[in-house]
Each structure stands twice: as structure tokens, then as C-alpha cells.
Amino acid sequence: MIKGQAAVTDALLFLVIVMILVSFLFIFTSQYGRTVGEYTYAKYGSDYAVSALKTVLYSSFSRNDFSVSDSNEVDYIIAGIKEDYAYNQNIDYFRDDLTGAIKDVMNPVRSSFDYLFFIRIDSTVPFNFPYFFLSRKEFVVEHNGVFVSSVDSVEKTYFCNSSGSLTNADIDNFVIFVGAKGQAVSSITFPLIPNGSHEGLIELVLWTPKDFDEEEEVFIKLGCVPA
Amino acid sequence: MHFFLNKKGYIGPIGDDLPSLIPLMFALIIFFSSFYMTVNTYNDRTVDFENDISVVQISASLRGTGFVSSLQEFNNSCNALNIRQPFFSAGLVELDEEVDVFVLDSQYIRDEDEEELLSDEEELFKCTNSDESLTLEKALSLNSKIVARVYPVVLEKNSRAIPVKLVVVAWKE
Numbered sequence: 001m002i003k004g005q006a007a008v009t010d011a012l013l014f015l016v017i018v019m020i021l022v023s024f025l026f027i028f029t030s031q032y033g034r035t036v037g038e039y040t041y042a043k044y045g046s047d048y049a050v051s052a053l054k055t056v057l058y059s060s061f062s063r064n065d066f067s068v069s070d071s072n073e074v075d076y077i078i079a080g081i082k083e084d085y086a087y088n089q090n091i092d093y094f095r096d097d098l099t100g101a102i103k104d105v106m107n108p109v110r111s112s113f114d115y116l117f118f119i120r121i122d123s124t125v126p127f128n129f130p131y132f133f134l135s136r137k138e139f140v141v142e143h144n145g146v147f148v149s150s151v152d153s154v155e156k157t158y159f160c161n162s163s164g165s166l167t168n169a170d171i172d173n174f175v176i177f178v179g180a181k182g183q184a185v186s187s188i189t190f191p192l193i194p195n196g197s198h199e200g201l202i203e204l205v206l207w208t209p210k211d212f213d214e215e216e217e218v219f220i221k222l223g224c225v226p227a
Numbered sequence: 228m229h230f231f232l233n234k235k236g237y238i239g240p241i242g243d244d245l246p247s248l249i250p251l252m253f254a255l256i257i258f259f260s261s262f263y264m265t266v267n268t269y270n271d272r273t274v275d276f277e278n279d280i281s282v283v284q285i286s287a288s289l290r291g292t293g294f295v296s297s298l299q300e301f302n303n304s305c306n307a308l309n310i311r312q313p314f315f316s317a318g319l320v321e322l323d324e325e326v327d328v329f330v331l332d333s334q335y336i337r338d339e340d341e342e343e344l345l346s347d348e349e350e351l352f353k354c355t356n357s358d359e360s361l362t363l364e365k366a367l368s369l370n371s372k373i374v375a376r377v378y379p380v381v382l383e384k385n386s387r388a389i390p391v392k393l394v395v396v397a398w399k400e
């Protein structure tokens with residue numbers, strides 16, 4: 001009988017050892033490739049941001065009322081931005097064309113990424129951020145006066161820096177809050193009329209849609225108004 | 228008779244250890260099941276990584292500087308690729324067109340400016356390493372793995388820079 005008890009105890013001990021090994025296998029299985037998966041997704045976001053920024057800036061636009069394909073007077077969008085800025089250090093005349101181009105280029109990933117696209121001027125001028133466009137999805141919708149979570153997100157677009165008091169720190173805090181998955185930056189020189197120039201940056205930041213409402217402090221600081 | 232007198236309850240060398248065999252078998256079954264599952268997951272994810280990495284390589288080569296100036300340039304980038312597995316199909320598609328991975332050949336942009344006499348297939352901004360295209364049947368098969376990515380690029384067409392999208396689809400059968 002003692003021999004039988006010893007055999008059962010050995011078997012149970014073996015079972016415990018196996019359970020520990022199985023736990024390690026489960027942990028390995030759940031973790032394996034996680035970092036690589038996150039890296040490839042971030043790499044895709046980053047590649048997309050770089051491609052999108054180039055595509056937006058170097059696409060053609062028509063300088064007259066005809067479409068791009070019919071017009072005999074076309075130019076790069078970046079030329080239009082520089083020209084607009086040169087007159088009054090702001091992007092206003094060309095704002096709609098630029099916004100349309102951004103929306104078109106970002107359209108294929110509209111369900112995967114929210115984004116912001118802005119121009120930052122380094123020197124102190126009336127508009128430190130002459131153009132600041134943000135697109136995000138909201139998952140909470142109002143239904144009969146009650147706010148409910150919805151699987152179908154609602155895309156909202158904004159022009160920010162409405163108060164003109166936006167700072168680099170506000171943008172950095174917002175980017176940290178949403179967790180950027182891709183970022184592209186391009187330096188640019190804006191010529192001025194009649195002479196001189198301003199150095200600036202054009203930036204595109206992508207992130208996986210994050211559910212927050214318009215009362216979020218980091219979002220309020222961006223000073224966004226519906227586009 | 229004396230042999231059995233001092234061994235009450237003894238039912239044989241295996242019979243005596245019978246209760247211990249139950250946790251032993253249980254442990255072995257759990258271990259080998261988990262091991263099998265782990266190996267399967269490892270293999271599946273490795274295939275996913277290979278597909279992901281291939282798509283990154285293909286897209287990087289075809290995008291180049293992000294500005295495609297001609298079909299010739301696109302084909303040169305395509306020919307520089309040396310990928311046998313996974314199978315892939317990549318090409319340029321109009322920006323506003325909804326991509327359907329099963330009819331990509333009909334969605335790829337055709338180069339109408341090409342002066343050389345080319346076949347219908349050669350006129351397309353298309354790059355692939357497979358004679359067969361991806362079908363719904365292949366996609367639904369048990370071991371199939373598909374990765375699809377889209378990137379915006381600029382295509383020079385009639386001296387205009389048109390935004391289009393580069394679609395890359397890779398699959399393993």
C-alpha cells in the first residue's frame with residue numbers, strides 16, 4: 001500500500017511539473033511575435049505617413065476653373081501653399097484645396113488611422129501654425145438625448161489653433177496622449193513678399209483611433225473648431 | 228502460499244500502480260496537446276511575419292521616392308524584386324477606387340501613353356511573381372494567409388502629378 005501511495009505522489013509531482021511547463025508554453029505562445037507585430041504595424045503607419053506627406057505636397061492642382069486633367073495651367077500643391085503664405089503669412093486662400101488633397105490621400109486608411117496635418121513656422125510671426133487640420137473618429141454618439149457607444153464611428157474634422165495660442169507643448173502632449181503610430185516631417189522654406197523668408201515644418205501624425213470626447217483637456221488646448 | 232501471505236491487496240505489478248497512471252496519462256496528454264498547439268501557433272505567426280516583411284520589401288521597392296514617372300520605371304523597380312514566396316500582386320490603382328483584392332487586374336491603372344506596342348497585360352502598372360491571381364477559393368482555404376497594404380504615391384501622367392495608391396497583396400497557399 002505504501003508503494004502505491006508513493007507511485008501516486010510521484011505521478012502528481014510529474015503532473016505539477018508538466019503544468020508548470022505548459023504554463024511556460026502558453027506564455028510563450030501568447031507573447032510570441034507580439035513585438036514584431038507591433039513593429040510592422042508601426043512601420044506601416046510610418047511608411048504611410050511619409051508617402052502621404054509626399055503625395056499631398058507633390059500632387060498637381062489646377063490654377064484655373066478646369067479639372068487637373070483638363071487644365072493647361074497646373075502646379076504642385078506645395079507651390080500653392082508657399083504662394084498663399086507669401087502674401088499674408090497665413091494659409092487661407094488655398095486652405096480648401098489643401099484640405100481636399102489631404103482627405104483624398106488619407107481616405108484609404110480612414111478606418112485604421114486618425115491624423116493631424118499641420119504647418120509649423122519656426123520664427124515668431126502672426127500665425128505660428130498657419131494651417132492645422134485634424135481628423136478623428138468618435139465612437140460615442142447621441143441617440144435620443146443619451147450618449148451611447150457605437151461600433152460605427154463618426155468621422156469628425158477640425159481646423160485647430162482657433163485662438164492663436166497653440167504651443168508646441170500642446171501638440172506634443174496631444175501626440176503623447178493619442179500615441180502616434182506614424183509621423184512624417186518635412187522642412188520647408190516659405191518665401192515672403194516683397195522679400196525675406198520663414199523656415200517651417202510640415203508634419204503629418206497618424207494614430208490608431210482613440211475614443212475620447214471633445215472635453216478632453218489635451219484636445220481643448222488645441223483650440224479646434226469643426227471644419 | 229507463503230508468497231501471498233505478506234502481500235495483502237497486491238493485484239500485480241501494474242495493477243498496484245494503476246491509480247498513479249491516471250495523473251501520469253493526464254499530464255502527458257496535456258503536455259503534448261499544448262506542445263502541438265504551440266508549434267502550430269509558432270508556424271502560423273512565422274508565416275504572417277514572412278508575409279508582412281515581404282510586403283514591406285515589395286512596397287519599399289515599388290514606391291521608391293514616392294514618385295512614379297513612367298511604366299518603364301515601375302517595371303524596373305518590379306524586376307529588381309527577387310521574391311519567390313509568398314506570392315504577391317502589386318500595382319497602381321486610382322485613389323478613389325475601392326480596392327477588391329480578387330479583381331485587382333481589372334483595377335490596375337493602364338498606361339495609355341506608352342508608345343511601344345505592348346500586350347494588354349504589359350500596359351498595366353502591375354507587378355507580380357505568380358501567373359495565377361488570388362481567388363476567393365484560395366483565400367478561404369484553411370492554410371491561406373493574406374496581407375494587403377495600401378500606400379499613396381504620385382504618378383506622373385501627361386505632365387501632371389496624380390495621386391494614386393500602390394496596392395500590395397501577398398498570400399501563401
